[in-house]
Amino acid sequence: MKLKNKIKTLLGVSLVLSASACESYLDVNDNPNNPQDAPISGLMTNITYETSWNVYREGSAVSNYVQYLASPNPGSSSDTMEPLNFSSLWFSLYNVMTDLYTMNEKAEAEGARHYLGAGQVLMALNLGMTVDLFGDVPFSESFNFTTVTPAYDDDKALYGNIMSLLDQGISNLQATTTSSMGNDDFIYGGDLDLWLKFAHTLKARYMIHQKGDPGYSAAEVLAAVDKGFKTNDQNAQVVFFEQRFNPWASDAIANANLNLTGWISEQFIQALDGTSYPTVDPRLKLMVGTTKEGKFVGTVNGAGRGNAPEQGARSTLVEGQYYTSRQAPLLIATFAELKFIEAEAAFATDKTRAYAAYLAGIEAHMNMLSVNSTEKSAYLTHPSVSMGAAALTIDAIFKEKYVAMFLHPETWNDARRYDYGYKNMTLPENLNPDLGGKYLRRLAYPDSEVSRNGANVPVVSLLDRVWWNQ
């Protein structure tokens, strides 16, 4: 039995040896593909890029509600205002806010105050875009994985966060910093002055939303306007890339390849072609395509294209125009928008300022589209447009803002504040019967939240309004 003992000893020794050797042998689980940490500037690059995409995503989600676009198919749920599942939009918004949260934490720790400031401005923007669509949303328990089911915060309280983030951002952008933004910033290439103007423009935007609220002050809006954009060059935008086309351009290309999308609503065509208003807008031909016969024909929301063929019979987005060039900018906030905010804010107190801002807003948008000067002045001098300060109406401001903000999600905020009061705007055909003949006022919470965080998701109907739209 000697041999047996030897074996036992051998076995014991080898077990002990292999146990210790095995620990380092098995220590190979660090991720070789994804780093544990990322530089602030890499986060900034993706955040600015994805923020512009979020504006596109929201624009794409609500363009049928404001009747910029219409589905070529009858009874399409995006036209008829049925509850849709916006899970991927929600993901994109929270994905960018998660990156912002992470970047801001790192920037604060490193003393990179300019990154922190820009991060706070963009956090305010992405949070604002989320609240405006959904109302109450998670924020205070978000991003740091303290719970898998974060609570929903009150939308009015979140507006407090938005304003405070913008103020903090403005202050940090002016502080001394350990590192500076540059080409990693796809919006301004690190230009602090423009970041500050952008922050003030956003303050004006989020304050004008609160017009009906007792805390609203037109003077504060106008003060923000004064510190905001001064020219089109200062627009907050991301210019797209040779390797990556502007998504509206991609939609136009897809439609040309018969993946039908980007069909223009009859409401939008008629607002510009002289049907709803006395003037023919020279911008129409620079914004949308024509039929085979060179005519502008819209599609009635909810009605579909009827017996019209896939191509050539209706106006659609076509590649190569201002909004639809492959390397066109995606607009986040514009000088034109700010002018219309100024017009609206000044309207009650200072008609002259309001009127001047209104005209400046139209002209700014026309300059963006490079409308030739003859057509521009013809339009601007048409009595239905240049009605004079005394005759200026809120309707005129909202109408011109509607045109100038083509495809931008901010128009849906305007539409709801304006009770969808655009001239000749009618409910879509085949309207969701649950709406009882009214326009929808909010988006349904996405299926992903209902299935993953169901207990916290507020029960709402599509007619329930966000706080600033009561």
Add this chain to the structure above:
Amino acid sequence: MKKNYVMTLLFLLGILVSIPLYAQQTVKGKVIAQEDGKPLPGASILIQGTNTGTVTDIDGFYSINVPNAKSVLVFSFIGFDSKSLPVGSATILDVVLATSASDLDEFIVTAFGISQEKKSLGYAAQSIDSEAITATKQVNVVNALQGQVAGVQVTNSGGAPGQSARIIIRGINSLDPNADNQPLFVVDGVPVDNSTVESAGTPRGMTNRIADINPNDIETMSVLKGAAATALYGVRAANGAVIITTKKGKSGQVQVNFSSSFGMDELVKKPALQDEYGQGFSGVRDDSSFWPSWGASFAEENDPNYVFQDNWTNAFNTGKTFDNNLSVSGGNDKATFYGSFGRLDQEGIIPFSNWERTTAKLSGTVTASEKFNFSGSINYSNSGGNRVPHDRFLERMMYWSESTDVTDYINEDGTMKTYGNTNPIYDARFATYEDDVNRVIGNINFNYSPTDWLMFSYRLGTDFYSDSRTEITPGPMGIVGEQALDDIGFLEETRINSKDLNSNFYITLKKQWNESWNTQLRVGNDIFQRKYDRITATGKEFVIPGFYNLSNTTQIFASQGKSVRRLVGFYGDLMVDYKNFLFLNVTGRNDISSTLPKENNSFFYPSVSLGYVFSENFDMPSWFTFGKLRASWAQVGKDTNPHILGATFVSPSVFPLNGQVGFSKNSTFGDPALKPERTTSVEFGTQLAFFNNKLNLDVTYYKSNSKDQIIPVPISDATGFSSYITNAGEIENKGFEFVIGGTPLERGDFRWDVTANLTTNNNEVKSIREGIDQIVIGSQYGYASATVTMILKEGQSYGNIYGASYVRAGADPESEFLDRSLPQVIASNGFPLRNGNQLILGNAVPKLFGGLKNQFNYKGFEFSFLVDFRTGLEQYNQFGNFLSAFGKQEDAERRNETVVFPGVLADGSQNTKPVWLGQGKGPDGVDYGAGYWRNNYRGSSENFVNDASYIKLRNITLAYNLQPEVLNKTPFRTARIALAANNIILSTPWDGFDPESFSAGAGGNAVGFTGLGFPGVQSYFVTLNLGF
């Protein structure tokens, strides 16, 4: 943790404490086999009429003391006919036992390639031999198992050359939609890779890697089902194991075998299609319309340029398969060898699809001395082919005009010939995706026995492959008026390198204590490593059209994915045999995995199984040949994928842009406190044989519970992550397996054998982690919101398909299940009303499946057929949804009919409103727009979630073996010619292509979606085998 396995080993070693034997007056002798004269170790010797007996030692010797000269000794050994001999005056009795003809004596290859008597197993195991494997001429060894083994469900993902097949043993054990639930494949004792790496873009029907093995090289395949059967392979065999033993040389003359076969494939089944209407819309002919068949009636148009083209028949070719194999084997007492060469060429039914495989194998065994032997084998294969975009092919077939010949696809200048839509055949020809896999599987085994009760064994296995893939989609050729496949064209080069290493060292200790007790203990160490590296480079926009090189593109993107996984296991396996009728097997294993957090990465799991051959314990009536009861309980742990723990950052593939690389927080978070998953299974079974084996029956009940399942749980995006990989739930699988076999008739040279197997499976999601209501497994698109989703909810079974349905009068508003028996509610427009709520429309997991094999032999003739079936499942017919959108299904021939839909109105009264089914203005003056099928039918998923049962003639073979008297006049040792046919549908309610095909490929769990994948094929083969 380390305590765990040390304790186990000590425990197992403790059983080896010696019990002294003391000698008496004895009869001694040796028991040998008649066939080869070799000693039979472990043969049992019983004194008739008593319970006293012994067994032979490793060299076949025995000794037993007997009461008197009248005693009769009964010599028996499994696989041999028993012999009874009176002792008389003899003190030495040498016995020769003859091989028995019965089937029960099977040896089955179990863990580590160890051949074990099936009789001694405490769990169900089944094997199939080389003849059954090659009879079906399946290219992929997984397919060869189809319908042959109880509890094993094999599904072809499609009929493309080299396309993956999926094998599931005893149901899906994981809640993870992406988990690979397939068993571990083990070749000659060494696990090998069976992953399927699908293409990143449109599905291409890639190969599961076990298809690199040439089925002609396989001697046997055994399927180990429960966790008990596989406890010794550790975590990687948590879903069972398929143990493949390759052919070895036999001592004796050198044998040369040659086989050659030719096969043809054709579409097994097509949906019922319309042939009355052509291109256009609203009943109006339009030769450039996007709409392929909403146009005018051929009969009414009566124009030779506007006729039905029967594209669905003409677009598909007859597939061809050539398979040639040559093997040489031989050896002597000291050494044997086996070498083979195989070449397979396959062309698919979709034009330009092909696959080829070249294999070469060399193996040998050397018995250097009585104490030392070693063996090794090396298997080289080269495989690959052009993988057509099959999903896109069928989608484009769908869009293609019924009145334009699809096979007329190319202009003289090489551009696509089309009226507007992309021609599917042109796409299949030019949008290529070729893979080229070089693989070497090698293993080497050493066995050293210093004494007769001790053996040291070592096996080292390697499995290396490189997979080189090139995808080309050409851009414009620069010819005016051309319609290119892509605006700019692209080229993607993928290089995959995978290296598996397996090292296994074990010590076997055998001890025969006395006549009654026999033990064998095996302890060992097992190490596994897989290194995987993929590099992809994509170039876009060719500068020179038609020159496909990355340096000829203007934009280049690259990506990389690497991983390493290591596992170290320690195990012990004790077998105790009491009087050759009671068998106990206890195992324990401790695995340490690199993929789990260090605190939790070591886990121990035991198993115990018991086999009781009661027919050898009690006297049974003469018709009761054999009876055994078995029971087992086992656990198996499971680790996770490498590199998933904690939070990381990713660089989205869109970067670099303007020289900047962006980073984003990875939306997947791996629980840093992840624990191993644990599956506990119990199994009870019995194996019975009657009438001298004319009838045998094997029944097994199994139940397995997988707890602490590691699942990527979708969580609120607002948390900062979207997916949280954690221990999140439990799933239970249970059911029965029946195997019934027999020889109903054996008369003279005629013999008829029957085997049938039947499996039932029920599974239930027992729990999902608190705070999570459901887990979405996957979804598949349907037009007009007919998209269906597979969702897991607590208390429900796996595989429920949710989708849109028609509103039913009197439906229980609380019920999640659609009750199709209730009357439909008809809307005021006269059409059935659609329900926006998602209801359960069906379940994709078969509740019952099985196979029946009949084999007839008469002299040199063999005739056999294998029928298999599955039932109790529904699948989503995406193809049906598309057909109805484009008016191509047979039912769309009713487009000029006016009907009254059966059902009730909202007020409960019977619907009486007649409506027209066609497009545009109907005979009643009402404008019906796009018509019934587009407006209504296609938007209700319930129309497309259909019964996917089938009965198939899986294989039918007629063979003739030349008889010895003829062979003697030829140079051949053996000669055989066989005709076979595979995969012929006998019956199915499914209206579509082969319901067995599914979109996901073999590597995932979303099986309920048939998609637009490569349709299944039926094949016919003629095979010639010659032996020299």
